[in-house]
Amino acid sequence: MIYFNNVYYKYPNKNKFAINNNTFTINDGEFISILGNSGGGKSTLVKLIYGILTPTAGEMYSSYSNISYMPQDGNLLPYLSIMDNAKLHCKVTKHKFDIDKFDELARTLDILELVYRYPRDLSGGQRQRASLLNALIIDAECLILDESFSALDPITRHNMQGLMLKLHAQMPSLTILMITHDVDEAITLSDRILYINEGSILQFGTPTELVLEPATEEVNTFINKDNLTCDILINSWRISAIKRAQAMNRSYIDIIDDDLNYLFTLRVSDIEKSMKEHPGNTFDLKKVFETYGGVDK
Numbered sequence: 222m223i224y225f226n227n228v229y230y231k232y233p234n235k236n237k238f239a240i241n242n243n244t245f246t247i248n249d250g251e252f253i254s255i256l257g258n259s260g261g262g263k264s265t266l267v268k269l270i271y272g273i274l275t276p277t278a279g280e281m282y283s284s285y286s287n288i289s290y291m292p293q294d295g296n297l298l299p300y301l302s303i304m305d306n307a308k309l310h311c312k313v314t315k316h317k318f319d320i321d322k323f324d325e326l327a328r329t330l331d332i333l334e335l336v337y338r339y340p341r342d343l344s345g346g347q348r349q350r351a352s353l354l355n356a357l358i359i360d361a362e363c364l365i366l367d368e369s370f371s372a373l374d375p376i377t378r379h380n381m382q383g384l385m386l387k388l389h390a391q392m393p394s395l396t397i398l399m400i401t402h403d404v405d406e407a408i409t410l411s412d413r414i415l416y417i418n419e420g421s422i423l424q425f426g427t428p429t430e431l432v433l434e435p436a437t438e439e440v441n442t443f444i445n446k447d448n449l450t451c452d453i454l455i456n457s458w459r460i461s462a463i464k465r466a467q468a469m470n471r472s473y474i475d476i477i478d479d480d481l482n483y484l485f486t487l488r489v490s491d492i493e494k495s496m497k498e499h500p501g502n503t504f505d506l507k508k509v510f511e512t513y514g515g516v517d518k
Contacts, residue, residue: 222246223246223270225245228242229243230274231277237420241419242421245415250394252410253398253411253415254414255401255415256415261419262419267365270365270398285362287314287360289357289359289363289364291365291369293371302336303335303337303338327354329391330353335351361395364395365397365400366398366400366401386410389410413425414428416431431444472490473487474492488513491509495509495513
C-alpha cells in the first residue's frame, strides 16, 4: 500500500510546490496509470514513492520494501547478457539469484531462448521484455514504469500492453505504477488513473470515470473521448465483477441485464481465467459464459 496525506514537495531554490497537498491511497495489486501534461508533477510524484525524494511537508507511507524502477530506455547494461544482467541486479540489491524464478519469468515474457544474448542483439520489444525481467527478478512488490513503452513502434507497443495485462493477471499482488502520455494505453491497462497537473491531483478514478465523468474541463480535454481507439470496458467489468464477489466472500457472481433480469451465473475463477487467456481483448460476459459454462442454479 502507498499512502499520501497532505503531501507537499518543493525543489530547492524554487518558489512553487512541485507537489501540492496531495492525499491518496494506492492499494496492493492495483495497476495505476499517472497522466498529465509535461511538467505537471508526474515524475516528482514517482520519485517520492520510489524514495529518491523526501516530502517537504505532509505524511507519506509505503509498505513495499522492494520497489523496481524501469525507465524509458530500460535498465540493462549493454556488455552483459540478459541472464548476467539479472544476476548483477540481484547481487547489487542483495537478493539471491533464483534460476527457477528467472526461467519462469523468461518463459512468461517469451524470451527464454534469448537469455544468453546481449541487449544489442535484441529488438526494441525484446529489450523491454528483458528489462521487465530484470525489474521483477528481485521479487518486486511494486513496479514503476516511467514511459517505458513510449519509444516503441505502435505494433510492438500494443504487444507490450497485452503482455502487461497477462503479467498483471498472473501476478495479482504486484502493484504497478505507470507514467504515460498515451490515454488509450492508460485506459486499456489501468484499474485506476491518477491525473495530475501543476502538482495537484485533479482526478483519481477508474478509466470509465475519467472518460464519462471527467472532474474538470482540463481532464476532459486531455482524455478527449471522441479520439479514443480503445474499449474503455476491456477490463473494468471483469475487475469489478471479481472485486464484488470477493467482497461478498463468494466464488461466483450472478449476471443480470439492464432491467435487472437474471441471465446466468459465472465462477470468479472463470472470469480470472478469461483475463489471462484473452488479455487486452474485448471479451464480454456472455462469451465467458459460453466458453467456460457458468454455474448451474
